[in-house]
Amino acid sequence: SHSSSSLISFTKRRRKHQPLVSSSSIRMEQYYSPQKNRKDKVVVILGATGAGKSKLSVDLATRFPSEIINSDKIQVYEGLEITTNQITLQDRRGVPHHLLGYLNPEHGELTAAEFRSAASNAVSDITSRQKLPIIAGGSNSFIHALLAQRFDPKIDPFSSGSGLITSDLRYECRFIWVDVSEIVLYEYLLKRVDEMMDSGMFEELSGFYDPVKSGLTPRFGIRKAIGVPEFDGYFKEYPPETIKWDDDDGLRKAAYDKAVDDIKRNTWTLAKRQIKKIEMLKDAGWEIERVDATASFKEVMKMSSSSEKWREVWEEQVLEPSVKIVKRLLVE
Ligand code: ATP
Structure with a gap:
């Protein structure tokens, strides 16, 4: 089990109210x-x-x-x-x-x-x-x-x-x-992506990255999950484990930020499609x-x-x- 990534994770804090109907x-x-x-x-x-x-x-x-x-x-x-x-x-x-x-x-x-x-x-x-x-x-x-x-x-x-x-x-x-x-959901989803990244999404994707499989199209199953395609380009350039993160590496930061932005955009696209x-x-x-x-x-x-x-x-x-x-x- 992993730490919860949801902003409204509901067991983090003690329940204050009794259930409506026990x-x-x-x-x-x-x-x-x-x-x-x-x-x-x-x-x-x-x-x-x-x-x-x-x-x-x-x-x-x-x-x-x-x-x-x-x-x-x-x-x-x-x-x-x-x-x-x-x-x-x-x-x-x-x-x-x-x-x-x-x-x-x-x-x-x-x-x-x-x-x-x-x-x-x-x-x-x-x-x-x-x-x-x-x-x-x-x-x-x-x-x-x-x-x-x-x-x-x-x-x-x-x-x-x-x-x-x-x-x-x-x-x-x-x-x-x-x-x-929509406006409230949009703001929430942007924040949720940042929170997911903070709670281990990047590390999870690093461990999942496969240079062979990521090149295969069409993608199937879990490789379609939002986050996997978005980070492929990044990991291709900066393979997990091979390069130590260097805070001064502006290019690397830009690639990371782009992947996160893509995730945000694609998450919002998914939400709108679901609503439709x-x-x-x-x-x-x-x-x-x-x-x-x-x-x-x-x-x-x-x-x-x-x-x-x-x-x-x-x-x-x-x-x-x-x-x-x-x-x-x-x-x-
Ligand atoms: P479609 O016809 O597009 O398959 P659908 O309703 O059958 O629609 P969705 O569940 O909307 O399928 O998923 C479509 C895409 O959205 C997935 O392939 C994936 O990229 C992304 N997606 C859906 N659910 C998740 C999830 N839980 N985590 C990450 N990405 C997701």
Whole structure:
């Protein structure tokens, strides 16, 4: 396990508030029995990179007996935990996570079809143990592949308007979109990249660099992770371990700064693309309920001393509405 790189890493500080609903007061059997001829129930957490999907999924899982299924196509691989923002063991708070950091990247790329099969097995397994599956992750094409009643691996549902997105889903779904206003998310993501670099992303990428593999195209699997291509040019020029960092080396610093800037730009491009895809799913008729994490992120950005304010705002504006959404699914 590595030190957390998230600005809103939520176990760093002691919890001040009791959970809204203690998990012991809710028994799944009260609401939840898998029934024949009824679709399995799942909660799906959507959102751009950095918006707090992992945090919300664990927060919900500590309130309802549930397990989390990762739907980020890069986080399925083992390795590069800081670079890919994999949730730390500590932040998982004992909640089982499926399809997270388990695939050896050398074994090839996980296709949408394989994800559909592996994730639907996880849904059945979790449901059979009377728990609620919570699907969380940023790969909307994987989410579409998992949920589609009929899945066609040849079709990219996002390739042309929302016409190719199916609204015939094989589970009873509740969609929660953790949304943060673009300007606040942008500022947050810039800061997050700097924080990731400070918490060991550069060292992680140094250890991962492979002069042979980095030359191969197309890239596959974890080598597509934002950070790997951006630092290839740098490591080619300054191979890890061979050259000692010299603070006076202006060229080297410029190459480093360029790689970090590229990471920031590409992270923002990814976030915008993800938001666009979520809007397309909505347009196609998916009943996506938006919760607004903007105010909470504004508090995080203030970082005013020991302020626990963001946590209060998060619980009030993000967690509470999400808990209501999940309760509705369970009692129906
Ligand atoms: P696409 O059709 O572009 O594959 P998608 O929704 O299937 O869309 P995304 O999850 O948006 O796939 O990922 C697209 C790219 O974004 C990845 O190939 C990678 O470069 C980058 N990316 C996504 N998730 C991460 C992550 N956790 N860490 C680093 N880079 C990521």
